[in-house]
Amino acid sequence: MSTVQRVACDYLDGVTSARRSVTLRVEDAHAIVEGEGVLRREPLGRVRVSERMGSAPRLVSFPDGALCEVRDHDALDALLGATGFRESVVARAQSRWPFVAGAAAVCVGLVAAAYFFLLPWGARIAADHIPQSVVESLSRDVLDTLDKQQVLEPSKLPAARREALATRFSRMVPPDGVQVPHAIAFRASPRIGANAFALPSGTIVVTDQLVDLAASDDEILAVLTHELGHVHHRHGLRKALQSSVVGLVVTWYLGDVSSLVAAIPAALLDARYSRDLEREADAYARQMLEFNSLPPALLARMLDRLEAAHGGRKAGYLDSHPATDERVKALGTGR
Numbered sequence: 001m002s003t004v005q006r007v008a009c010d011y012l013d014g015v016t017s018a019r020r021s022v023t024l025r026v027e028d029a030h031a032i033v034e035g036e037g038v039l040r041r042e043p044l045g046r047v048r049v050s051e052r053m054g055s056a057p058r059l060v061s062f063p064d065g066a067l068c069e070v071r072d073h074d075a076l077d078a079l080l081g082a083t084g085f086r087e088s089v090v091a092r093a094q095s096r097w098p099f100v101a102g103a104a105a106v107c108v109g110l111v112a113a114a115y116f117f118l119l120p121w122g123a124r125i126a127a128d129h130i131p132q133s134v135v136e137s138l139s140r141d142v143l144d145t146l147d148k149q150q151v152l153e154p155s156k157l158p159a160a161r162r163e164a165l166a167t168r169f170s171r172m173v174p175p176d177g178v179q180v181p182h183a184i185a186f187r188a189s190p191r192i193g194a195n196a197f198a199l200p201s202g203t204i205v206v207t208d209q210l211v212d213l214a215a216s217d218d219e220i221l222a223v224l225t226h227e228l229g230h231v232h233h234r235h236g237l238r239k240a241l242q243s244s245v246v247g248l249v250v251t252w253y254l255g256d257v258s259s260l261v262a263a264i265p266a267a268l269l270d271a272r273y274s275r276d277l278e279r280e281a282d283a284y285a286r287q288m289l290e291f292n293s294l295p296p297a298l299l300a301r302m303l304d305r306l307e308a309a310h311g312g313r314k315a316g317y318l319d320s321h322p323a324t325d326e327r328v329k330a331l332g333t334g335r
Contacts (some may be wrong), residue, residue: 007079013066021036026082130237239277
């Protein structure tokens with residue numbers, strides 16, 4: 001093959017730091033580098049050419065570690081093109097916007113799939129491997145934070161009233177007969193109003209406002225069964241783990257839970273469960289209510305009351321059970 005053209009470049013021998021100005025040409029299926037004190041001839045099959053990376057020099061590399069730095073990309077493309085050389089499919093795709101846009105869309109899709117499917121799965125698995133002592137410590141941190149920030153205040157309900165509700169709930173039998181460790185913590189809270197939420201340790205916080213809102217103690221018990229469902233399925237911890245991706249990765253791969261101690265309490269304070277988790281807690285509540293000869297409609301009516309009490313909107317801070325039509329219909333409206 002006759003000489004096509006010469007491309008100016010810098011030659012580095014891979015041994016010293018010396019940089020020499022040379023020319024690169026292709027002749028008879030060989031790459032020929034020529035300059036002052038440099039002359040080498042290498043079969044094209046043993047030469048590697050780097051892809052375009054913006055304005056960065058492209059590298060023509062030789063087996064012994066020597067290389068040529070080429071800054072004139074177009075001249076190098078013309079030289080290689082005359083030999084029949086073609087860049088890889090990936091390299092060609094990177095220079096075409098439709099391929100770049102398509103690759104970006106695929107990446108976004110993979111990230112979304114990981115967030116909506118892989119992350120919840122990982123959180124569910126990791127939640128089962130966190131020691132109970134850590135779970136209890138995290139839950140205490142959350143409750144202490146709420147108390148110190150005066151989001152929650154001491155309950156104004158009579159002690160006898162609180163004890164009666166807690167005792168009656170403790171006597172209810174879970175649907176599978178397996179007791180779920182829990183405790184009831186009564187608090188007043190003008191800031192969040194009528195509400196109840198479960199901490200991962202099993203502590204269920206009930207506000208005085210929710211007790212006042214209920215038409216009967218049975219409706220309060222219905223709400224408690226729903227919250228116990230969140231405890232049974234470890235929803236609070238799973239949600240907190242999803243909100244702390246770094247903590248989830250460390251816990252899952254390294255078995256180190258110390259990184260979660262600072263991250264999870266803040267996540268728990270803003271816990272909002274997905275529809276799937278709410279449906280799962282509702283299903284547990286339905287089974288427990290029916291198992292104890294109470295109608296699931298009690299929970300449906302209470303959800304309606306909660307929604308009305310918050311102006312038809314989600315309850316806001318720490319709300320974890322918006323009373324959607326779908327959930328109310330699933331629970332029923334009467335016995």
